[in-house]
Amino acid sequence: MIRIDQAAYSSPWYSFHPAVKLGLVAASLLLVLALDTEIISISVLLSMSLLVILAARVSWRFYLNLMLIPLCFLVAGCAAVAVTNSIQPHGLWPAVYAGGLWWGISDGSWHQAQALMLRCLACVSAMYLLALTTPVVQLVYVMRMLKIPDVITDLTGLIYINIFTFLQTAQDIYIAQQSRCGYRGFKGQFSSLSALVSNLFLKNLHRTSACYDGLLARGFNGSLEVLEEPYIFKPVHLAAVSIFISSLLMIYFYGGRYAA
């Protein structure tokens, strides 16, 4: 997670207007889900991956690693979809007889699994493009633009920054415990871990009240009002997104015909 965050901050797309970035990703997701054809899924998967690697300059190795994470779940999930049953073995491979039915992969179920896999990968790649180019602060900015209530946007921002101190505190406690021989033996594992969790809670409570003082000292009055960073809105970006979406639609309307 920290590496994704770092990538987003060092991304060449960092200063692009977050609404345009979110728009590109949201439109792609919508098309993949609504049109539900393999050719669109493949187009989005390919173009998003190319954008991540070539335009947003994420190393392909790192990107591949990121894609592997959901892939594990997807393979398991799609395998379940691919396997089907029938009362007769015809059209099934490998036809296995169990519990009064024939089990195997049929043409139809194979295609269904394949389409599902592509759709999911396309969506994941689009989400990665967003995550790897747009820090949470910018997403919160778009949330504010969309008039999402302050409570939600403020909490999103606070939780996000807290994750980092939370992880750091947990790590510090863990190291301190280990250096005094914590986590030894079966019982030790549990007692050390429970001590860590309860301590983490207390520490965070203390930290939160200190943070609150910090906010009050600067005149906090109920909502976290800040000056947004100056984002660059370039019409050319919007044009590029429109062209991209139109070409996806063209692929759907014309390309689909050739495929069929």
Added chain:
Amino acid sequence: MQPDLLTVRDLYYRYQDGTNALNGLNISVPVNCRAAILGANGAGKSTLFLHFNGLLRPLAGSVYYRGREVQYNKKALMNLRQRVGIVFQNPDHQLFSASVWQDISFGLMNQGCGKAEARMRVEAVGEQLGISELFFRPTHFLSVGQKKMVSLAGVLAMEPELIICDEPTAGLDPENAQLFMHVLNQLQQQGKTIVISTHDVNLAYQWADLVWLLHRGQVLAEGSPLEVFDQDELLKQAHLETPWLLEIWRVMEAQGLVSADMPPRSKAQLRQALHE
């Protein structure tokens, strides 16, 4: 006569667990001074600071700002907090936003500053403190020194008259500590009043014009560093020690090696005295 900037009179404060943090404390901070509140851990320094801009309300006694007693209604407090800025010891407790730019602007927006004005002031503060290149970096990947500077920027942007720094050099390496103190000096020269808290006797001796020695929520001694650090008994009582410059000077004086009437306040002054 111009009244002192901030005065606390007979201040008492007790925490919920029964600890008496402040026991009839009196302090008066003159305009445009460089002051240090000196005390060991638990002497009441941080508690006192929280009274300076109304984050804590005293059990007894009162706080005066420019001769007028501090009121604890919302409007008066907002006003006070705009004039008295606190830079907390731990920058992680102060930086709430992941964006440096947003964090610096926070106080300004609370003041009801317009966007264009806020933007100008954030940029000016960034320039002044030399942190403009950090604006669009995430706060959680900054070094401690950088975080500390950003915390100061967030306070400075509100253009306070009095800047309070709780343990300004804690956790900083010598270079960053020096840089931070240098920035505080510059601010004082520009007319701000600076109060720091510290248990570092050497820092207080070399940097401050005015020192209060705190012990168990009371002022044991106050005055110029030379006056305060001359009182060995009181220093001992406060669990502190004599600054090394003064200690060396006394030894040299006793041996008749030096004969200047004023002890040196810095390494450079000591070197100069040795040359003479």
